[in-house]
Amino acid sequence: MRRILPVLIVLLLLPFAAPTRAAAAGTVWHVIRPQESLAYIAGMYDLDPHDLASWNQIPYEAPIQPDGVLRLNPPPAPLPVFSSRIETVSPGMVNWNPAKGCPIIPANLRRVWVTYIDFTGAARDGSVIVRHDVAPRVQRAFETLYRWRFRIMAMAPMRLNMPGETDMSIVTAGYNCRAVAGTKVWSEHAAGTAVDINPLQNPMKRGTFLSPAAGGLYLDRNRRLIGMIHPEGAARAFLWNGFHWGGTWTSLKDYMHFSLTNR
Numbered sequence: 075m076r077r078i079l080p081v082l083i084v085l086l087l088l089p090f091a092a093p094t095r096a097a098a099a100g101t102v103w104h105v106i107r108p109q110e111s112l113a114y115i116a117g118m119y120d121l122d123p124h125d126l127a128s129w130n131q132i133p134y135e136a137p138i139q140p141d142g143v144l145r146l147n148p149p150p151a152p153l154p155v156f157s158s159r160i161e162t163v164s165p166g167m168v169n170w171n172p173a174k175g176c177p178i179i180p181a182n183l184r185r186v187w188v189t190y191i192d193f194t195g196a197a198r199d200g201s202v203i204v205r206h207d208v209a210p211r212v213q214r215a216f217e218t219l220y221r222w223r224f225r226i227m228a229m230a231p232m233r234l235n236m237p238g239e240t241d242m243s244i245v246t247a248g249y250n251c252r253a254v255a256g257t258k259v260w261s262e263h264a265a266g267t268a269v270d271i272n273p274l275q276n277p278m279k280r281g282t283f284l285s286p287a288a289g290g291l292y293l294d295r296n297r298r299l300i301g302m303i304h305p306e307g308a309a310r311a312f313l314w315n316g317f318h319w320g321g322t323w324t325s326l327k328d329y330m331h332f333s334l335t336n337r
Contacts, residue, residue, distance in 0.1 A: 103195065105298045106142045108306050119146050130223055139222040141307030143300055145195055153197050154189060156220045158213045161185045163203060168249060176251040177265045183249055184209040188216040190226045190246075192235070193300060200229025202248035205266030208334065211315040212248070212269060215332075218311035225300055227272050243286040244274045255285065268333035269312070275301035276329035278320065295321075295329070303329055 104115055112134065116123035127134040130144050131153055138144070163183040170180050186209045187201045204212050219226070228236045229246045247270055250263040262268035270276075277289025284290060292302060303309050309319050309332075318336035320328025 102146055103300070104144045104146060105300055105302075106138050106140050106144060106307075107298050108140045110138065110140075112138055115144060121146065132223070139224075139307060141224055141298075141302065141304055142222040143191075143195075143225050144223065149195065153191065156189045156217050157199075158186065158188045158217065160209045160213070161187065168203060168251070171251075174251055177260050178205060178249075182206055183266050186212045186216075186248075188213065188229075189220055190216065190229060191220065191223060193225050193227055195225070198229070198235050200226070200235055200246070201231070202229065202246065202269055203266065204248040204269065208267055211317070215269075215311045215315045215317070218314070219308060222308070222311070224308045224311075227274065227301055241286075244272075246271050246273070255283075262333040262335055262337050267335060268331060269317075270330040271303060271308070271312075271332065272301040273330045275299065276303045276321070278326065278328040278330065280326035292329075 101119065104119070106115070112126055112132075113123045115121075115138075116126045124134055126144060126146070129146075129148050132138070161184065163180050163185050165180045167185065168180055168183065170176075182205060183203050184206045185201050185203050187199055189197055190200050192198050202212060226246050227244055228239065232239055232242070232245065248263065248268065249266045250261065252261050252264055253259055254261045263270075274286050274289050275292050277292060278285045279293060284293075292299065295302070295304065298304075303319075303321065305319075305321065309321060312332040313319060317332040317334060320326075320331035320333070
């Protein structure tokens, strides 16, 4: 199918239940669950909580956040300080076609670069494109995710961040000049006011339709797998910045989707 995803999916399946100490020896990361503390997680794996804080570059006294990921061994290199910048967008960057009649022009879009942690625990520079006035909110949300050690599977530019991967449905992204699937109504992505986070791990389900199609593994939202978003966890990074979350919708569930208009 794809060269990279099968290996990642196998890794994602490992820590969905709290391991015994005997079974924890080969485990290298832990997805934080509600009510867990640094000391509690350290005890699960027979680790010193001060080491755990140091390896993850988090203050020992600070509360840890659900959906974040703690590495359980020393990192090969320290994570850099979060950084972000905003750039203007040219028509070529977004494959602009005036004939399509998209609801926003490139001059009103911005590319937001952010530091993120990928599924291997490495820090990378990635970008999303959103409307100019949405860009500062996006910066704040991604900074919060980074501080919480939430992991993101992939962001543009894919040729650098996940070379060889051809499935763009897994990419965390913003602007896309398209209609809502199955309709002629413009998506909020076409207006630059929506961001999708880890689509594979947070799929959209409407009736029997599932997108991405490989996201069935993640429909049980009681699971705690790397990259999944939960209301008491990573969703708050966007909710606190004025976004609405498709994971709360009743007519369908769009767990990846955050938008300013709740559409």
